[in-house]
């Protein structure tokens with residue numbers, strides 16, 4: 001694809017937030033060009049496309065930028081509404097509940113993961129406890145929302161599945177880095193089984209990096225306070 005590509009994603013393979021966008025596009029069967037950012041140096045394209053947060057991912061649709069991963073996933077669902085499957089639940093109440101949990105996941109998981117992989121300072125034991133407690137709550141939400149089906153969205157992968165599975169690679173990586181069990185069958189059996197199913201799904205399998213690769217990434221770039229140096233230009 002060229003400069004004129006209809007759909008481009010500015011991102012980095014290791015970013016959980018970028019992974020969401022790739023899964024949503026794959027589910028909808030949308031072709032895209034992946035514009036890879038370099039760790040430690042923000043491209044002019046990124047700075048121009050997301051001048052407010054200067055973060056990845058950014059989706060460029062016919063050159064128009066959209067930022068914030070959950071906003072992008074929703075945009076993909078709406079812009080390609082005629083392509084199955086629907087990503088957001090149809091019912092407004094269920095939609096609201098899925099958005100609630102997606103927000104909860106982003107509030108609780110990334111800060112604990114950053115502490116456990118040493119990117120942020122903090123008490124590792126406390127971070128592991130907070131992450132475990134959050135996963136317990138999400139496990140209970142899964143049981144309620146999935147109603148015995150395979151995914152949060154029921155029979156098909158949906159918004160909340162995408163929001164959570166994008167963090168699974170890093171949860172598994174910090175299990176190795178910090179020597180803790182988090183997404184563990186004994187602790188969260190339903191989520192552990194869900195993660196196994198979803199990581200094998202055709203739209204997801206290629207997007208979730210291997211935990212060992214993420215551990216390597218963490219060792220290599222762990223000294224950066226942020227995955228992409230916000231000051232670099």
Ligand SMILES: N[C@@H](CCC(=O)N[C@@H](CS)C(=O)NCC(=O)O)C(=O)O
Nearest residue numbers: 015017055056057068069226228230
């Ligand atoms: N809330 C944002 C978070 C995006 C985010 O934190 N991206 C990271 C990479 S994983 C980033 O670009 N960090 C660079 C920075 O913080 O300056 C989203 O959902 O898109």
